Amino acid sequence: xxxxxxxxxMDCAEGRAANLPCNHSTxxxxxxxYWYRQIHSQGPQYIIHGxxxxxxxxxxxxxxxxxxxxxxxxxxxATLRDTAVYYCIVRVVAGGGSNYKLTFGKGTLLTxxx
Amino acid sequence: KAGVxxxxxxxxxxxxxQVTLSCSPISGHRSVSWYQQTPGQGLQFLFEYFSETQRNKxxxxxxxxxxxxxxxRSEMNVSTLELGDSALYLxxxxxxPGVTEAFFGQGTRLTVV
Numbered sequence: 001x002x003x004x005x006x007x008x009x010m011d012c013a014e015g016r017a018a019n020l021p022c023n024h025s026t027x028x029x030x031x032x033x034y035w036y037r038q039i040h041s042q043g044p045q046y047i048i049h050g051x052x053x054x055x056x057x058x059x060x061x062x063x064x065x066x067x068x069x070x071x072x073x074x075x076x077x078a079t080l081r082d083t084a085v086y087y088c089i090v091r092v093v094a095g096g097g098s099n100y101k102l103t104f105g106k107g108t109l110l111t112x113x114x
Numbered sequence: 115k116a117g118v119x120x121x122x123x124x125x126x127x128x129x130x131x132q133v134t135l136s137c138s139p140i141s142g143h144r145s146v147s148w149y150q151q152t153p154g155q156g157l158q159f160l161f162e163y164f165s166e167t168q169r170n171k172x173x174x175x176x177x178x179x180x181x182x183x184x185x186x187r188s189e190m191n192v193s194t195l196e197l198g199d200s201a202l203y204l205x206x207x208x209x210x211p212g213v214t215e216a217f218f219g220q221g222t223r224l225t226v227v
Contacts, residue, residue, distance in 0.1 A: 043118070043204050043218030044157070087157075101147065101170055102206075102216065104157035 004088045009109045012082075018075040020108050022088030025069040030092050033064060034102070035073045037084040044087065044104075047073065078112045085109050116141065118207050118219035126225045132193040135222045139186050139207030146188040147216065148180060151202040160203075163188055164211050195226045 005023040012018040024033065035047040048055055048062045050071070055062045061074040075082055087107040119138040127133050139146050147170075148160040159172040163182035180190040186207075192199055202223050206216040 043206075043220055045218070046215045049215075101159040101162060101172070102149075102157075103159065104149075106156055 004090060004105050006086070006088050006105060006108045008106065009111070012075075012078045012110060012112050014080060014112050014114050015077055018078040018082065018110055018112070020073040020075075020086050020088075020110060021070065022073070023070045024088070024090050027068050027090050028092075031090045032092070033062065033068075033071050034089040034091065035060070035062065036087045036089065036102070036104075037082075038087070038107070039081075039084040047086075075110075078110075080112050080114065083110060083112045118205055118217050120203075120205050120219035120222050122222060123220065124223045124225075126227060127195050128227055129195055129197060131195050132191060133195060133224060134189050134191045135203055135205075135224070137188045137190075137205030137207075137219060139188070139205075140217055143207040143209055143217070144186050145208045145211045146182055146186065147206045147208075148188070148190050149204040149206065150174070151204060151221070152198075152200070157204070160190065162211065169211055192224075197226050200224060200226045 032049050032051050034049040036044040038044045048057055048060050050062045050064055064071045085107040087104050089102050121136045145164045147162040149157050150160055151157045160174055161168055161180050162170040166182045177193045182188045202221045204218050204221045206218045208216045
Protein backbone atom coordinates (compact mmCIF):
# COMPACT_ATOMS: atom_id res chain seq x y z
CA UNK A 1 0.00 0.00 0.00
CA UNK A 2 1.16 3.53 -0.75
CA UNK A 3 2.27 5.66 2.18
CA UNK A 4 0.35 8.74 3.18
CA UNK A 5 1.45 11.92 4.91
CA UNK A 6 -0.88 13.97 7.08
CA UNK A 7 -0.32 16.88 9.46
CA UNK A 8 -0.33 15.64 13.05
CA UNK A 9 -2.94 18.13 14.24
CA MET A 10 -5.35 20.83 13.09
CA ASP A 11 -7.83 23.15 14.73
CA CYS A 12 -11.17 24.30 13.37
CA ALA A 13 -13.87 26.62 14.69
CA GLU A 14 -17.30 25.10 15.19
CA GLY A 15 -19.55 25.77 12.20
CA ARG A 16 -16.68 26.37 9.84
CA ALA A 17 -15.40 24.01 7.17
CA ALA A 18 -12.57 21.70 8.15
CA ASN A 19 -10.14 20.90 5.34
CA LEU A 20 -7.85 17.98 6.09
CA PRO A 21 -5.00 17.40 3.61
CA CYS A 22 -3.31 14.12 2.71
CA ASN A 23 -0.29 13.50 0.53
CA HIS A 24 -0.03 10.16 -1.29
CA SER A 25 2.53 10.87 -3.97
CA THR A 26 3.35 7.18 -4.60
CA UNK A 27 -0.23 6.06 -5.13
CA UNK A 28 -0.74 3.42 -7.82
CA UNK A 29 -3.36 3.48 -10.53
CA UNK A 30 -5.50 0.81 -8.86
CA UNK A 31 -5.39 2.27 -5.37
CA UNK A 32 -8.27 4.16 -3.86
CA UNK A 33 -8.12 6.89 -1.25
CA TYR A 34 -10.07 6.14 1.93
CA TRP A 35 -10.80 8.28 4.93
CA TYR A 36 -11.66 6.93 8.37
CA ARG A 37 -11.92 8.72 11.67
CA GLN A 38 -11.61 7.55 15.25
CA ILE A 39 -13.29 9.33 18.07
CA HIS A 40 -11.59 8.78 21.40
CA SER A 41 -11.95 5.23 22.72
CA GLN A 42 -14.14 4.09 19.83
CA GLY A 43 -13.44 1.97 16.76
CA PRO A 44 -12.59 3.73 13.49
CA GLN A 45 -15.52 4.90 11.39
CA TYR A 46 -15.58 4.90 7.60
CA ILE A 47 -16.16 8.35 6.09
CA ILE A 48 -15.65 8.30 2.35
CA HIS A 49 -13.47 6.93 -0.43
CA GLY A 50 -12.62 7.77 -4.04
CA UNK A 51 -10.43 6.87 -7.01
CA UNK A 52 -9.98 10.01 -9.07
CA UNK A 53 -13.26 11.88 -9.15
CA UNK A 54 -14.39 14.11 -6.34
CA UNK A 55 -16.89 12.42 -4.05
CA UNK A 56 -19.52 13.68 -1.62
CA UNK A 57 -21.74 11.94 0.89
CA UNK A 58 -23.75 12.96 3.91
CA UNK A 59 -20.64 13.20 6.08
CA UNK A 60 -18.00 14.83 3.92
CA UNK A 61 -16.52 15.67 0.54
CA UNK A 62 -13.33 14.25 -0.90
CA UNK A 63 -11.32 16.28 -3.36
CA UNK A 64 -8.56 14.40 -5.22
CA UNK A 65 -6.04 16.30 -7.32
CA UNK A 66 -5.83 15.51 -11.02
CA UNK A 67 -2.46 13.77 -10.63
CA UNK A 68 -3.91 11.85 -7.63
CA UNK A 69 -0.87 12.65 -5.53
CA UNK A 70 -2.87 14.40 -2.84
CA UNK A 71 -6.40 14.79 -1.55
CA UNK A 72 -8.43 16.86 0.87
CA UNK A 73 -11.24 15.75 3.12
CA UNK A 74 -13.77 18.50 3.72
CA UNK A 75 -16.20 18.56 6.63
CA UNK A 76 -18.47 21.43 5.51
CA UNK A 77 -19.80 22.51 8.90
CA ALA A 78 -17.67 21.08 11.67
CA THR A 79 -19.26 20.37 15.04
CA LEU A 80 -17.71 19.53 18.40
CA ARG A 81 -18.56 15.88 17.76
CA ASP A 82 -16.24 15.90 14.75
CA THR A 83 -13.24 16.13 17.08
CA ALA A 84 -11.34 12.94 16.25
CA VAL A 85 -8.24 11.48 14.63
CA TYR A 86 -8.71 11.36 10.86
CA TYR A 87 -6.87 8.72 8.87
CA CYS A 88 -6.13 8.89 5.16
CA ILE A 89 -5.45 5.45 3.70
CA VAL A 90 -4.74 4.19 0.19
CA ARG A 91 -5.39 0.61 -0.82
CA VAL A 92 -6.65 -1.54 -3.62
CA VAL A 93 -10.25 -2.66 -3.85
CA ALA A 94 -11.44 -6.11 -4.92
CA GLY A 95 -9.81 -7.27 -8.11
CA GLY A 96 -6.46 -5.68 -7.40
CA GLY A 97 -4.97 -8.57 -5.46
CA SER A 98 -5.54 -10.26 -2.15
CA ASN A 99 -3.97 -7.70 0.15
CA TYR A 100 -6.99 -5.75 1.31
CA LYS A 101 -5.77 -4.76 4.73
CA LEU A 102 -6.10 -1.17 5.88
CA THR A 103 -2.71 0.35 6.70
CA PHE A 104 -3.25 3.19 9.16
CA GLY A 105 -0.71 5.96 9.62
CA LYS A 106 -0.73 8.34 12.57
CA GLY A 107 -3.54 10.45 11.16
CA THR A 108 -4.51 14.04 11.92
CA LEU A 109 -6.03 15.01 15.25
CA LEU A 110 -8.76 17.49 14.37
CA THR A 111 -9.92 19.58 17.29
CA UNK A 112 -13.12 21.53 16.75
CA UNK A 113 -13.31 24.50 19.10
CA UNK A 114 -16.49 26.23 20.27
CA LYS B 115 -29.24 -3.65 12.13
CA ALA B 116 -26.79 -4.51 14.87
CA GLY B 117 -23.21 -3.40 14.47
CA VAL B 118 -20.01 -5.29 15.10
CA UNK B 119 -19.99 -6.75 18.60
CA UNK B 120 -16.80 -7.45 20.47
CA UNK B 121 -16.63 -9.23 23.80
CA UNK B 122 -15.45 -8.69 26.40
CA UNK B 123 -15.01 -4.90 26.37
CA UNK B 124 -12.34 -4.93 29.06
CA UNK B 125 -9.99 -7.64 30.23
CA UNK B 126 -7.13 -7.87 32.70
CA UNK B 127 -4.72 -10.77 32.42
CA UNK B 128 -1.42 -11.76 33.98
CA UNK B 129 1.81 -12.28 32.07
CA UNK B 130 2.10 -15.82 30.74
CA UNK B 131 -1.64 -16.38 30.55
CA GLN B 132 -3.58 -16.71 27.35
CA VAL B 133 -6.67 -14.84 26.23
CA THR B 134 -9.46 -15.30 23.70
CA LEU B 135 -11.36 -12.36 22.24
CA SER B 136 -14.59 -12.64 20.31
CA CYS B 137 -16.06 -10.72 17.40
CA SER B 138 -19.53 -11.02 15.89
CA PRO B 139 -19.69 -9.26 12.51
CA ILE B 140 -22.65 -7.47 11.05
CA SER B 141 -25.28 -9.91 9.81
CA GLY B 142 -24.44 -10.93 6.25
CA HIS B 143 -20.81 -9.85 6.47
CA ARG B 144 -18.40 -12.70 5.83
CA SER B 145 -15.03 -10.97 6.16
CA VAL B 146 -13.53 -10.23 9.56
CA SER B 147 -10.25 -8.43 10.20
CA TRP B 148 -8.43 -7.85 13.47
CA TYR B 149 -6.28 -4.86 14.41
CA GLN B 150 -4.15 -4.00 17.42
CA GLN B 151 -3.95 -0.39 18.60
CA THR B 152 -1.28 0.86 21.00
CA PRO B 153 -0.14 4.42 21.76
CA GLY B 154 3.32 3.70 20.39
CA GLN B 155 2.55 1.71 17.23
CA GLY B 156 -0.91 2.98 16.35
CA LEU B 157 -3.34 0.75 14.48
CA GLN B 158 -1.69 -2.39 13.12
CA PHE B 159 -3.25 -5.15 11.04
CA LEU B 160 -3.24 -8.60 12.64
CA PHE B 161 -5.12 -10.88 10.25
CA GLU B 162 -8.15 -11.27 8.04
CA TYR B 163 -10.58 -14.14 7.71
CA PHE B 164 -13.09 -14.93 5.01
CA SER B 165 -15.12 -18.12 4.68
CA GLU B 166 -13.33 -19.62 7.69
CA THR B 167 -9.93 -19.17 6.00
CA GLN B 168 -7.15 -16.81 6.96
CA ARG B 169 -6.47 -14.77 3.85
CA ASN B 170 -3.96 -12.26 5.10
CA LYS B 171 -1.67 -11.93 8.09
CA UNK B 172 0.20 -9.02 9.57
CA UNK B 173 3.66 -8.99 11.07
CA UNK B 174 2.92 -10.44 14.49
CA UNK B 175 4.47 -13.44 16.29
CA UNK B 176 2.85 -16.85 16.24
CA UNK B 177 1.46 -16.24 19.73
CA UNK B 178 -1.30 -14.35 17.95
CA UNK B 179 -3.77 -16.58 16.20
CA UNK B 180 -7.36 -16.53 15.13
CA UNK B 181 -10.15 -18.45 13.54
CA UNK B 182 -13.51 -17.91 11.94
CA UNK B 183 -16.58 -20.05 12.35
CA UNK B 184 -19.20 -21.02 9.78
CA UNK B 185 -21.50 -18.26 11.03
CA UNK B 186 -18.69 -15.73 10.33
CA ARG B 187 -18.07 -15.05 14.01
CA SER B 188 -14.37 -14.82 14.75
CA GLU B 189 -12.09 -15.28 17.70
CA MET B 190 -8.52 -14.28 18.22
CA ASN B 191 -6.21 -15.85 20.75
CA VAL B 192 -3.02 -14.57 22.30
CA SER B 193 -0.91 -17.10 24.18
CA THR B 194 1.87 -16.49 26.69
CA LEU B 195 0.83 -12.90 27.23
CA GLU B 196 3.50 -10.21 27.53
CA LEU B 197 3.19 -6.73 29.01
CA GLY B 198 3.55 -5.32 25.49
CA ASP B 199 0.36 -7.06 24.41
CA SER B 200 -1.64 -4.53 26.39
CA ALA B 201 -3.68 -2.78 23.73
CA LEU B 202 -7.06 -2.09 22.23
CA TYR B 203 -7.98 -4.96 19.93
CA LEU B 204 -10.37 -3.99 17.17
CA UNK B 205 -12.42 -6.15 14.88
CA UNK B 206 -13.75 -4.96 11.52
CA UNK B 207 -16.32 -6.64 9.31
CA UNK B 208 -17.17 -6.23 5.66
CA UNK B 209 -19.29 -8.05 3.12
CA UNK B 210 -16.21 -9.64 1.58
CA PRO B 211 -12.49 -8.93 1.27
CA GLY B 212 -11.76 -5.80 -0.71
CA VAL B 213 -15.23 -4.35 -0.29
CA THR B 214 -14.91 -0.65 0.17
CA GLU B 215 -16.38 -0.13 3.61
CA ALA B 216 -15.25 -1.86 6.77
CA PHE B 217 -17.22 -1.47 9.98
CA PHE B 218 -15.33 -1.54 13.25
CA GLY B 219 -16.47 -2.68 16.66
CA GLN B 220 -15.81 -0.80 19.89
CA GLY B 221 -12.85 -2.99 20.66
CA THR B 222 -11.59 -5.03 23.59
CA ARG B 223 -9.23 -3.24 25.96
CA LEU B 224 -6.68 -5.82 27.14
CA THR B 225 -4.39 -5.00 30.04
CA VAL B 226 -1.58 -7.39 30.88
CA VAL B 227 -0.12 -7.04 34.38
